[in-house]
Amino acid sequence: MLRLDHINRSFGDLRALDDVSFGVAPGRLTGFIGANGAGKTTTMRIILGVLAADSGTVTLDGAPLTPAERQTIGYMPEERGLYPKMKVVDQLVHLARLHGYDRTAARRNATDLIESLGLAERADEPLEKLSLGNQQRVQIAAALVHDPTILVLDEPFSGLDPIAVDVVVRALAERAAQGVPVLFSSHQLDVVERLCDDVVIIAGGKIQAEGSRDGLRDEFGGSRFEIATGGDIGWLRGVPGVEVVEFTGGDAVFDATPETAQAVLTDAVARSSVTRFGRLRPTLGEIFREITSEAAHAEQTSAQSIEETVR
Numbered sequence: 001m002l003r004l005d006h007i008n009r010s011f012g013d014l015r016a017l018d019d020v021s022f023g024v025a026p027g028r029l030t031g032f033i034g035a036n037g038a039g040k041t042t043t044m045r046i047i048l049g050v051l052a053a054d055s056g057t058v059t060l061d062g063a064p065l066t067p068a069e070r071q072t073i074g075y076m077p078e079e080r081g082l083y084p085k086m087k088v089v090d091q092l093v094h095l096a097r098l099h100g101y102d103r104t105a106a107r108r109n110a111t112d113l114i115e116s117l118g119l120a121e122r123a124d125e126p127l128e129k130l131s132l133g134n135q136q137r138v139q140i141a142a143a144l145v146h147d148p149t150i151l152v153l154d155e156p157f158s159g160l161d162p163i164a165v166d167v168v169v170r171a172l173a174e175r176a177a178q179g180v181p182v183l184f185s186s187h188q189l190d191v192v193e194r195l196c197d198d199v200v201i202i203a204g205g206k207i208q209a210e211g212s213r214d215g216l217r218d219e220f221g222g223s224r225f226e227i228a229t230g231g232d233i234g235w236l237r238g239v240p241g242v243e244v245v246e247f248t249g250g251d252a253v254f255d256a257t258p259e260t261a262q263a264v265l266t267d268a269v270a271r272s273s274v275t276r277f278g279r280l281r282p283t284l285g286e287i288f289r290e291i292t293s294e295a296a297h298a299e300q301t302s303a304q305s306i307e308e309t310v311r
């Protein structure tokens with residue numbers, strides 16, 4: 001398990017990271033989400049060791065990450081840094097060689113990745129001749145070519161079409177299945193929702209939520225249910241403890257305790273056919289919006305109270 005504990009980092013007066021702690025489990029894809037300037041890149045750079053934390057620790061399986069282990073991290077930076085004029089295959093072989101692979105192993109890794117990322121027809125072209133989406137695939141190949149023990153990817157899906165997203169996800173899931181902890185940042189919440197196992201949400205340099213995607217959806221799920229029936233469900237409005245949110249003929253969305261919702265189901269089955277019944281869980285996008293607006297509100301309130309104290 002890769003872990004960050006109590007990481008703080010300021011730039012001058014700006015507290016970019018405030019007591020950041022979270023884990024990235026091996027074998028799972030962890031999505032790191034936050035608005036612009038929330039602190040994702042700063043966190044990733046601290047994991048990499050290219051930026052020092054003011055305090056806090058980064059550990060792998062309980063021991064501080066060593067410089068040698070940091071060398072084996074597969075990193076895809078936000079500012080992509082490959083050689084525009086070099087052929088795709090040569091660039092990947094070169095990077096694997098820099099990590100100590102001999103020529104044969106470097107070429108094997110490069111060609112395997114070129115194949116699995118759908119770049120076979122572009123292998124002998126210079127990077128700058130490729131479409132932006134294909135350049136992005138090469139960037140991902142560059143992060144994977146030395147069989148990294150940890151993967152840290154800053155916005156790996158930005159600029160990719162849905163087919164390319166699936167290709168990249170397959171490549172990352174394959175590494176995760178081999179036991180590699182995979183952390184990636186993304187603004188595309190629908191993509192994160194679809195593919196990640198775990199989610200870390202950061203706002204204003206503070207971790208606001210962390211956990212499995214499904215666990216978070218349950219945690220923020222509240223008490224909203226949906227029911228679809230073959231009859232008219234107008235009677236639901238009169239049930240004590242039920243607040244109807246939406247209603248059309250035989251279908252309704254309502255808030256209630258789980259016990260009341262169960263009683264509604266029993267009643268509905270007795271009255272007519274029930275074709276759908278279940279708890280409605282929020283999407284990651286809805287959770288993210290709720291968390292970030294709460295965080296912004298808390299920040300505003302604390303700024304106001306500081307101002308009042310000063311006055």
Ligand SMILES: Nc1ncnc2c1ncn2[C@@H]1O[C@H](COP(=O)(O)OP(=O)(O)OP(=O)(O)O)[C@@H](O)[C@H]1O
Nearest residue numbers: 011014016034035036037038039040041042043078
């Ligand atoms: N080298 C630096 N010097 C000064 N401020 C910095 C530096 N690097 C980052 N910051 C500030 O720290 C905060 C966090 O930035 P960071 O790049 O980590 O955010 P982010 O979540 O990656 O944002 P984005 O999604 O826009 O990439 C921002 O306010 C940013 O301006």
